[in-house]
Amino acid sequence: MTDLVHSTAEPDSATISGELQTLADVAVPPPPSWRPQTIGWPVAGAIVLALLVFAGWRWWRRYRANRYRREALAELARLRAGMTASPAARAQALADMAELLKRTALAAWPRAQVASMAGADWAQFLQANAGKAGAAVPVLAALVNDAQYRDAAALAQWPETQVTATATACQQWIAGHHVPV
Numbered sequence: 001m002t003d004l005v006h007s008t009a010e011p012d013s014a015t016i017s018g019e020l021q022t023l024a025d026v027a028v029p030p031p032p033s034w035r036p037q038t039i040g041w042p043v044a045g046a047i048v049l050a051l052l053v054f055a056g057w058r059w060w061r062r063y064r065a066n067r068y069r070r071e072a073l074a075e076l077a078r079l080r081a082g083m084t085a086s087p088a089a090r091a092q093a094l095a096d097m098a099e100l101l102k103r104t105a106l107a108a109w110p111r112a113q114v115a116s117m118a119g120a121d122w123a124q125f126l127q128a129n130a131g132k133a134g135a136a137v138p139v140l141a142a143l144v145n146d147a148q149y150r151d152a153a154a155l156a157q158w159p160e161t162q163v164t165a166t167a168t169a170c171q172q173w174i175a176g177h178h179v180p181v
Helices: 013-022 040-065 067-082 087-108 119-128 131-146 152-156 160-176
Strands: none
Touching: 040 067, 067 087, 067 160, 087 119, 087 131, 087 152, 087 160, 119 131, 131 160
């Protein structure tokens, strides 16, 4: 075996620079492609995209179909803001709430089915189509029976708590009623 001997001489700079120039760069592979390699991923992507488009279309239809609810709730908020001014304002707000319920129902159901209802039939209709607002209907029954047949003086006698409960029940029915398809 040969003995290796280390040189103690310092290499000169010309030798070092020459050797550095003969070195090659490290070979780096190309970056991996982000494009799917199999057909399954594009198919899955197309299905997900189609489902998202369908869900967006359904949301848009439901949003447009519930426009009458948003408008009725906005009008109810306006009525609630003005009903604390005086007993006469409360009486007018109650009469307007009864009218608002009827107009809301007319926007969702055929006119021939809803327009002629009054009194007990109207209260029964509200109960039958209450949906999530079933607990609000007994309070609304008092409104539709009293507001349509009594004058403003009788409605002005309603206590503040009953008026507030009626407004809350009206809001619950408008927001939660169910229209069969």
